[in-house]
Every structure is written in C-alpha cells, then in structure tokens.
Amino acid sequence: MKQNSGAKPAPRSPHLTTAEARRTILESLAPVSGWERVAVRNALGRVLLEDVIAPCNVPAHDNSAMDGYAVRFRDLGARPETALAVVGTAFAGKPFSGIVGAGQAVRIMTGASIPQGADTIVVQEMARAADGQVFIPPGQQAGQNLRRAGEDLALGSVALPAGKRCGPAELGLVASLGIAEVTVRRRLRVAFFSTGDELASIGKPLAPGEVYDSNRYTLFGALSRLGCDMLDMGVVPDNPTALEAAFRSASADADVILTSGGVSVGEADFIRELVNRLGEVAFWKIDIKPGRPMAFGRVGDTWLFGLPGNPVAVLVTFYQFVQDALLVLSGVSPLPEPALFEVPCGEAIRKQAGRREFLRGQLGTVDGRQTVRLAGAQGSGVLRSMSEANCFIVLAEERGDVAAGEAVTVQVFDGLI
Numbered sequence: 001m002k003q004n005s006g007a008k009p010a011p012r013s014p015h016l017t018t019a020e021a022r023r024t025i026l027e028s029l030a031p032v033s034g035w036e037r038v039a040v041r042n043a044l045g046r047v048l049l050e051d052v053i054a055p056c057n058v059p060a061h062d063n064s065a066m067d068g069y070a071v072r073f074r075d076l077g078a079r080p081e082t083a084l085a086v087v088g089t090a091f092a093g094k095p096f097s098g099i100v101g102a103g104q105a106v107r108i109m110t111g112a113s114i115p116q117g118a119d120t121i122v123v124q125e126m127a128r129a130a131d132g133q134v135f136i137p138p139g140q141q142a143g144q145n146l147r148r149a150g151e152d153l154a155l156g157s158v159a160l161p162a163g164k165r166c167g168p169a170e171l172g173l174v175a176s177l178g179i180a181e182v183t184v185r186r187r188l189r190v191a192f193f194s195t196g197d198e199l200a201s202i203g204k205p206l207a208p209g210e211v212y213d214s215n216r217y218t219l220f221g222a223l224s225r226l227g228c229d230m231l232d233m234g235v236v237p238d239n240p241t242a243l244e245a246a247f248r249s250a251s252a253d254a255d256v257i258l259t260s261g262g263v264s265v266g267e268a269d270f271i272r273e274l275v276n277r278l279g280e281v282a283f284w285k286i287d288i289k290p291g292r293p294m295a296f297g298r299v300g301d302t303w304l305f306g307l308p309g310n311p312v313a314v315l316v317t318f319y320q321f322v323q324d325a326l327l328v329l330s331g332v333s334p335l336p337e338p339a340l341f342e343v344p345c346g347e348a349i350r351k352q353a354g355r356r357e358f359l360r361g362q363l364g365t366v367d368g369r370q371t372v373r374l375a376g377a378q379g380s381g382v383l384r385s386m387s388e389a390n391c392f393i394v395l396a397e398e399r400g401d402v403a404a405g406e407a408v409t410v411q412v413f414d415g416l417i
Contacts, residue, residue: 017397018320018356021286025296025321028282029303031331032255034186040174043166045227046184047331052160057150058176062114064090066145069127069134070108070118072100073142081128081135090115105134114146121145153177163333185331188226191250191302192219193233195243195262195271196309201235214383215260215307215314222318223258226326238262243274251278251302255329258322261309263293271306275299287355287397290380291317303329310380316358316392319416339415340394342407346373349395349402356397360389363410372410389413 016024035049064070070090076082084105090096092111100106100117108114108121120142128135153159159177160170166182174182199213200206213235223230231254236246243262250257262271263284272295275281281297288294290313295306305322307314324335346366351357360375372393376385392411395402402408 015285015287016283017287021283021288021294021296022321022324024282025325026328029325029328031185032188032329035183036186037181037183039181040171040179043174043182043184044168044171046166046182046187048160048162048164048166049183049185049331050162051158052174052177052179052182054153054155054157054159054177055179056177057155058153059147059149059151061149063092063147064108064110064112064114064121064145065147066121066123067110068108068121068123068145069105069136070096070100070115071105071120071122071136072102072118073120073140075103076120076136076138076140078138081137083133083135086129086132086134088115105136107134119143119146163331165327165330165332187229188256188326188330189231189254190223190228190256190258190326191231191233191254192216192223192258192260193246193250194235194260194309195238196235197238199235199261214311215309218311218314218383219258219260219318222315222323223326226323226330228326228330240274243271244278247274247278247299251300254302256326257299257302257304258307259304260307260314263295263306263308271295275304275306279304286317288316288320289355289357291320291358292355294321296321308380311383312360312380312386315386319392320358323416336415339412340409343370343372343410344405345393345402345408346371346404348404349374349393349408351395351399351401353398353400357393357395358411359393359395360385361391361393361410362389363391363412372408 038046071084075084084103086107087104088096088098089107090112091109095113096106096115100115106115106118120140121144122136122140123145126137159173164170194213194215198210200210202212216232233246233250236242259271272284275297279297279299281295284295285292286294290310291308293308294317297304307317327335359378361372362375363372372391375389390413394409394411
C-alpha cells in the first residue's frame with residue numbers, strides 16, 4: 001500500500017496568478033515516505049534521506065598542491081637565490097621517508113604527502129635545479145602551495161545534507177570519503193495519461209479528425225530526467241466511465257497523477273466533475289499564457305495535476321508548476337533557484353496586461369552583446385519552436401507591449417533540469 005503525506009490543498013479562487021498557483025501547490029506538499037540503501041553508482045539523481053557525515057579528513061594528510069620542491073621556509077633568505085641540497089623525491093602514494101633538514105629540499109609531486117620538516121612548496125617553474133641542488137628565488141610565502149588535511153572536509157563534518165539531489169560531483173564526493181552506500185528516499189511514483197477521442201497512437205495511420213498523441217512522450221521525457229518511477233496509462237477516451245476507472249487505478253498505485261487535456265471548458269471535459277466527486281480541487285485556472293486551464297488537487301491520497309492539452313502548454317505548466325512540486329514530494333530541499341536574468345529584447349513583442357506569458361526565445365549574442373529574440377511561431381500547439389528555443393521570455397502580468405531594445409526576463413532551459 002503506498003503512503004503519501006502532505007496537507008490537503010487549500011481551496012482558492014479558481015483564477016490565480018502564477019505566484020499564487022505556485023504557492024498553493026508548494027504549501028500543500030510534503031515529501032513522500034519510504035527509503036532505501038543504494039550503492040554510490042546507483043545514487044545519481046536520487047535524494048539523500050539523511051546527512052552524509054565525513055568519516056575521515058579529505059584530504060587525509062597535508063599534501064602538495066603543485067609539482068615542485070618541499071622546503072623549510074626558515075632556510076630561505078633575501079639573497080638573489082637560496083641553494084638547497086635535493087635529498088629525495090616524494091610521489092603521490094609513495095611519500096619521502098626521511099626528514100628535511102637544514103639546507104635541504106625534497107622534489108615533490110602534486111598530491112604527495114608533505115615530508116617531515118618541510119612547511120612550504122616552491123613550484124618547479126620558480127626553481128632552478130642543477131648538480132643535485134635546487135636554487136630558490138626570493139619572494140616565497142610561508143606555507144604556500146600546501147593542502148592541509150581536512151581542508152576540503154573535516155572528520156565528522158556534514159559532507160552532504162539531507163535533501164540533496166545527487167549529481168556527478170556528489171557521487172565523487174561520497175566516493176572520496178570511502179563510503180560505498182547512501183540512504184536515499186524512494187523514487188516518486190507518477191501515473192500519467194492523455195485524454196481525448198481525437199488522439200491516435202504513434203505508428204498508426206491517422207483517421208479523419210485525429211492527431212498523434214505527443215504529450216505522453218513529452219511527459220515521459222520530463223519525468224525520466226527527474227528519475228521518477230512511471231506508469232504510462234496511455235490514452236483514455238472522453239467518457240466518464242473510462243476516466244473514472246483510470247483515476248481510480250492511478251490513485252491506487254501512484255503518488256501523483258498527471259493528465260493532459262480535458263481540463264478546459266467543453267462538453268466532453270469530464271475531469272473536473274470526476275475529480276470533484278473522487279477528491280478535491282484547489283484550482284482550475286491560472287492567469288498564464290499558454291496554459292490557462294490547469295487543475296491541481298487530489299484524487300484520494302494521490303496528488304493530481306491536470307495539464308492543458310496543447311503541447312507547448314504542457315511543457316510550460318510542467319516546468320513552472322509541476323517540476324518543483326515533484327522535487328518537493330521527492331524530498332529535495334531547498335528547491336533550486338530558477339535561472340532568471342534580464343537581457344535586451346531584439347524585437348518588439350505585443351502583449352496585453354493581465355496575465356503572465358512564457359514565450360519561447362533564443363538567447364544569443366549580437367555584436368558582443370547578449371540579446372533574446374522569439375524562437376519562431378508562438379502558438380501553443382507549435383512544438384517546433386519549443387525545440388528551437390533555449391529559454392523562456394517571461395513577461396509579468398502587469399506588463400504590456402515590449403519595444404525592441406527593452407529589457408525582458410529570460411529563464412534559460414539549462415536551469416530546468
């Protein structure tokens with residue numbers, strides 16, 4: 001039996017701003033229960049349930065940050081050069097076993113332990129070696145080019161906090177501590193399906209009035225990048241019996257239900273009626289373009305996100321609302337900050353005040369200056385321009401027309417996971 005936690009969605013006005021909708025969603029959610037131990041190689045994309053505590057110092061010993069010579073700083077003078085006798089070599093993993101005495105130096109490689117008696121590393125480019133001696137110029141600093149034990153991580157310190165989503169750097173950090181397994185939250189289970197009698201599966205010829213169902217493949221890609229366990233329920237026709245069966249099945253097996261289509265005003269849009277009967281709804285509409293018809297609520301103990309049917313609106317609403325919700329449910333804390341910044345717009349844009357718009361844009365450089373332009377046609381069914389874009393141009397609710405050269409906010413796709 002699946003377990004899900006979190007408060008009930010608080011009912012709000014059916015017509016919310018983007019900020020209000022995000023707040024309504026995120027304030028309703030809490031991480032799902034469940035955890036497992038996984039090997040470090042299997043932790044990529046997983047969320048840590050507990051802090052990873054350093055069981056040792058990293059680095060484990062004082063070592064050289066550069067190839068050069070380990071010397072005693074007090075032996076170096078203000079003369080044009082100090083001549084020191086080279087008495088051995090220290091390699092990484094094969095330290096010099098003796099003691100550096102007065103007037104002596106040890107040839108040392110990057111990562112090698114600092115020989116006993118030495119306290120300073122002179123990089124090889126600064127030194128001149130000849131006839132068993134090394135000649136050190138003035139101007140050296142005491143303790144230079146040393147990496148101290150525990151400089152990166154000290155024994156007993158928090159190496160990675162609970163709630164951290166593991167990327168390549170985190171895997172390497174855990175491995176540097178000699179830790180073979182970590183405790184992670186279980187994967188979020190997401191059921192998704194498309195609704196509509198007009199939808200055809202790929203690989204089949206289209207009948208009159210049909211279109212291919214692309215939204216499930218878009219959602220499959222987005223959910224795969226988040227590392228969710230997925231239940232693809234296919235296409236559900238526009239009839240109450242089939243939709244109710246789909247909702248009941250999904251709510252029994254998943255933490256989240258994602259639908260596309262069926263949430264706008266239309267004679268065949270049964271989802272609202274069903275969700276009101278099977279669960280509860282926080283909102284149905286957002287002042288956003290594209291993506292105004294979007295539902296958030298619960299079916300039983302399972303969270304529901306009813307996305308629009310238009311392909312671009314599916315991606316906009318997923319990235320602006322659903323993705324962070326799934327990260328919260330997965331236990332990610334804190335949420336990553338959106339990559340937003342201001343750049344001049346390379347062309348005029350028509351806009352009516354009153355709702356937030358997410359336009360597909362191409363961010364680039366013209367004459368050495370960063371600028372952004374629209375990436376092709378902006379219709380909510382035009383996926384090609386979404387593929388050609390590398391950012392959203394975000395125009396706030398209160399903003400009207402944009403003149404060429406005016407600053408606009410952009411949200412780069414590279415920050416959307």
